[in-house]
């Protein structure tokens with residue numbers, strides 16, 4: 001993982017095939033999501049996501065895989081964003097919805113439901129009726145990478161999508177929960193570039209990390225919270241437990257003015 005804080009210019013600013021050109025031209029999240037879903041800027045990831053969608057896993061042979069970039073999921077007036085790593089090959093890359101269809105998503109949605117931010121504890125496919133309350137799920141890389149490892153260039157290619165998404169959310173955005181160190185390192189340059197003032201030394205990732213970025217002339221105060229990623233590896237080994245994740249999400253919900261709900265959530 002590249003620990004660099006300052007973002008180099010994203011590749012392709014003059015090329016309509018790149019997010020650096022497309023992302024800032026999106027006037028709303030719906031348009032941004034449509035543009036994300038059509039992106040083909042990373043040849044290795046395009047080839048991988050499409051090959052996986054063609055070959056499929058044995059258990060999902062009947063599925064018509066999405067096989068494209070997976071846009072963020074959640075209402076446009078969300079006050080909390082949850083930033084992960086990248087879609088899973090047979091999860092989001094299959095279902096077309098962020099975190100949907102794999103064990104990581106099962107854990108995350110159960111936690112979101114437990115703190116009243118998801119209408120149901122399960123997330124099976126894009127048509128299962130699940131809604132989120134005040135929270136938007138996204139990732140610094142929108143295509144499933146081989147071995148869950150995007151390259152630094154792929155991360156940089158994709159960065160303008162995340163920057164534009166946070167910018168469109170920013171009038172109401174109060175907190176960002178980052179799942180894992182990759183997301184944390186990918187997010188810091190985006191926040192700095194977007195005008196939030198980061199402390200020096202730069203805040204280190206850790207589970208339970210909570211950093212408050214002060215308001216600036218152009219940006220509201222923003223709370224940055226860290227959680228271990230709810231990967232199978234972390235949840236099976238007990239490195240991340242359900243109470244650990246719900247505690248971080250509850251803290252973010254409080255900061256985001258979402259309060260506590262009974263678990264029955266509604267789309268704002």
Ligand code: SF4
Nearest residue numbers: 039041042069143158
């Ligand atoms: S990873 Fe991001 S930049 Fe690369 S092809 Fe997918 S959506 Fe486009």
